[in-house]
Amino acid sequence: GAVVSQHPSWVICKSGTSVKIECRSLDFQATTMFWYRQFPKQSLMLMATSNEGSKATYEQGVEKDKFLINHASLTLSTLTVTSAHPEDSSFYICSARDASVGGNEQFFGPGTRLTVL
Amino acid sequence: TQLLEQSPQFLSIQEGENLTVYCNSSSVFSSLQWYRQEPGEGPVLLVTVVTGGEVKKLKRLTFQFGDARKDSSLHITAAQPGDTGLYLCAGASIMYSGGGADGLTFGKGTHLIIQP
Numbered sequence: 276g277a278v279v280s281q282h283p284s285w286v287i288c289k290s291g292t293s294v295k296i297e298c299r300s301l302d303f304q305a306t307t308m309f310w311y312r313q314f315p316k317q318s319l320m321l322m323a324t325s326n327e328g329s330k331a332t333y334e335q336g337v338e339k340d341k342f343l344i345n346h347a348s349l350t351l352s353t354l355t356v357t358s359a360h361p362e363d364s365s366f367y368i369c370s371a372r373d374a375s376v377g378g379n380e381q382f383f384g385p386g387t388r389l390t391v392l
Numbered sequence: 393t394q395l396l397e398q399s400p401q402f403l404s405i406q407e408g409e410n411l412t413v414y415c416n417s418s419s420v421f422s423s424l425q426w427y428r429q430e431p432g433e434g435p436v437l438l439v440t441v442v443t444g445g446e447v448k449k450l451k452r453l454t455f456q457f458g459d460a461r462k463d464s465s466l467h468i469t470a471a472q473p474g475d476t477g478l479y480l481c482a483g484a485s486i487m488y489s490g491g492g493a494d495g496l497t498f499g500k501g502t503h504l505i506i507q508p
Contacts, residue, residue, distance in 0.1 A: 279434075309495045316503075318480060319435070321495035334495075368434050370496075380425065381496060383434035 278302055279371050281384035288359055289392055295355045296387045298369030304349040305371035309381060310342070313366040325352040349374070359391040395419070396483055398499030406507050407473060413466040413502045415481035422484050424464045425496065426455055429478040471506045478503055 278301040288294050298308055306327045311319040323344055324332040331344035343355040352371075356363055366388050370381035397416045405411055415424070423442045427435035439448050441457035441464060448455045452475075454467040468475055482496035 281434075311495075311498075318498045318500045319482075319496075320498075324495055366432075370434075380423075380437065380440050382437065383427070385434045386432070388432070 277373060277382040279369065279382050279384040281367075281369055281387050283387060284385065285388040285390070287390045287392065290360050291358055293355055293357045294359055294389060295353055296367055296369075296389075298352045298354070298371070298384050300350045300371045300373075300382075303371075303373040303375065305352075306349060306374040308346060308352040308369055308371045310344065310352075310354050311368045311370065313368060313386075315366075319368060322354075327352075356389065359389070361391045364389055364391045396481055396497055396499035398481055398502055400502060401500060402503045402505075404505040404507060405471060408470050411468050411471060411504070413468075413479055413481075413504075414463070415465065415499050416463040417483065418462065419483070420461050421497075422461075424457055424461070424484070425482045426464070426466055427480040427482060429480060429501075431478075435480055471504075473506045473508050476504060476506050 280299045280301055282297045286294055308325040310322045312322055313319045321334050322337045325344045325346040327346045327349055333339045341357055346352040366386050368383055368386040370383045372381055399414050423440055425440045426438045428438055429435040439450055439455045441455055444459045444461045446457045452469045456465045464481055479502045481499045484496060
């Protein structure tokens with residue numbers, strides 16, 4: 276149980292293009308999902324909290340127009356990196372909370388490695 | 393801003409030795425979680441501690457939550473090469489009420505290498 280998937284696993288794109296990353300909870304419903312980014316040899320940094328049916332909440336320093344988040348259903352959140360640039364290259368990881376379980380345990384997806392040329 | 397200081401950042405030891413990883417903060421957390429991450433993969437939850445002073449065991453791994461819920465430790469007994477990985481502690485905000493949710497605050501991680 277508590278499986279979270281991400282698609283794609285990795286993506287390489289040209290500078291200036293937009294990239295969409297999907298995060299799905301496969302066997303549970305998630306009213307809240309989280310998006311993190313991780314640079315090499317570093318820890319995870321929370322980018323934004325994705326709430327089903329409402330606007331995402333972004334952490335300080337994260338541009339909401341640059342990183343568009345859509346949480347259209349209880350099992351899917353998407354992160355779109357708009358007009359990507361090389362400095363956006365990173366490992367993007369999503370997590371989800373099981374809405375039927377109390378507490379704040381989060382289950383993580385396998386991550387998406389984005390490389391912007 | 394809640395910060396978690398994790399130490400050591402890097403640790404390389406021989407198979408069979410014991411080790412302890414520490415996670416400290418000046419903030420109180422409602423719960424604290426330990427994850428293990430392999431290169432190129434997402435973190436995998438090892439344990440969640442909620443109650444101050446709580447001790448949980450997972451085979452050769454022992455997790456402890458400080459009495460004040462500000463710190464935690466992970467102790468590995470008789471480390472094996474398969475224990476190699478990045479260990480992350482993460483705290484949930486004390487403000488979490490159950491009606492909403494907060495993202496986790498992560499420590500910087502401990503890169504652990506167990507040499508055969």
